[in-house]
Amino acid sequence: MNEFISKHGVRLFAVLAALVPLLITRLPAVPWEALLAVAAAVLGAGEAAQRHEDTKTTVALHKTSPWDRATARQAELTQQETDLTA
Numbered sequence: 001m002n003e004f005i006s007k008h009g010v011r012l013f014a015v016l017a018a019l020v021p022l023l024i025t026r027l028p029a030v031p032w033e034a035l036l037a038v039a040a041a042v043l044g045a046g047e048a049a050q051r052h053e054d055t056k057t058t059v060a061l062h063k064t065s066p067w068d069r070a071t072a073r074q075a076e077l078t079q080q081e082t083d084l085t086a
Contacts, residue, residue, distance in 0.1 A: 006052070013049045017042050 005012065020038055024030070 009052055010049045013042075013045050016045065 020035075020042055023038075024035060
């Protein structure tokens with residue numbers, strides 16, 4: 001379940017954020033203080049989801065690519081070729 005939440009946390013947050021206005025229209029007797037608390041909780045959850053996504057992006061960008069090794073090997077081969085023709 002934690003893996004599902006980790007992968008789809010922003011989607012779950014979006015569903016929650018979409019349900020808040022619907023609840024407001026369906027339950028007009030709810031006091032505004034409760035709605036304010038829900039709005040604050042939704043904003044807090046959104047911030048947490050954004051930070052989590054930023055962390056995942058940073059981790060993904062700092063992983064070495066398999067293409068890095070291929071690029072380095074190509075540079076070595078180019079150097080060897082240059083040495084042989086010179």
